[in-house]
Amino acid sequence: LNAERWCYRPSRIRRLAPASSGVQTELARFYPDIPSTVIPNAADHDRFRPDAALRASVRTTLGVADDTTILLFLGGDWGRKGLDLTIDGVAGARRAGAGNVELWVVGTGDVERYRARARALDDTPWCTFHGFSREPERFLAAADVFVSMTAYEAFPLAALEAAASGLPVVATNVNGIAELIHDGQEGMIVTRDPSSITAAISPLAQDAGLRRRMGLAARESAGRYTWDAVAQTTLDTYDLLLRSAAR
Secondary structure, eight states: OHHHHHHTOTTTOSOBOOSSHHHHHHHHHHOTTSOBOOOOOOOOTTTSSOOHHHHHHHHHHHTOOTTSEEEEEEOSOHHHHTHHHHHHHHHHHHHTTOOSEEEEEESOSOHHHHHHHHHHHOOSSOEEEEEOOSOHHHHHHHOSEEEEOOSOOSSOHHHHHHHHTTOOEEEEOOTTHHHHOOBTTTEEEEOSSHHHHHHHHHHHHHOHHHHHHHHHHHHHHHTTOOHHHHHHHHHHHHHHHHHHHHO
16 A cells, blocks of 8 residues: 555656546545546447347357346456355345246356355256356357446446346446446346345346346446547547646
8 A cells, every 4th residue: 555655646646547436436535636537448339239149059059048047247256256145146046936047157266166155055057167268248148147246346347248238237336337237227236145136136037028128228328338438538638638747
């Protein structure tokens, strides 16, 4: 923290560029004398989009029936992102009669530990670990709901790409999520408790129309975050700095 304060001293830093308004608020608390401009993450909306043909292809390849509701967990750092809580919550939804619900985990981590946790809760093949993928858009296209119980983010790119792919986002109210998702509109806001995610995903698993409506709203919300807009904001920020330096 002392090193950070030294790096961010007003005599050295003229402007900060947080990825979300939440991080901007945090910076204003600890570095009140340094102005900031929010430059958020963005999604490639051609790559990440609803794709019925890709959905059918991936599901056929993986042997997943069309009436199976696939919940997708995407990313690494499984402890911080709450994979254990997600597994517990999905297992709870299955026990509560949410229907044919499965969890896909895409990313790297201690697979055996988390697989054992899933099996201890429900000894059927409902939780599948797909490992790291350079084509996350394939899994996003084939899934039905994106889930994240992360403890902290600046602006979660995976959630943004999920929203761009037309998936309802079920996530904790961390930085970035608060700007992308409104509870009950583009998805569901949950707490880091398995019962919270069980309550959120159960109605989504049983109502394809609800998933579709929330997915469309998520896609629209994600449409505000484009790389062209990010590039323009970055250029405008540098222009602001150059003009202020010339005075």
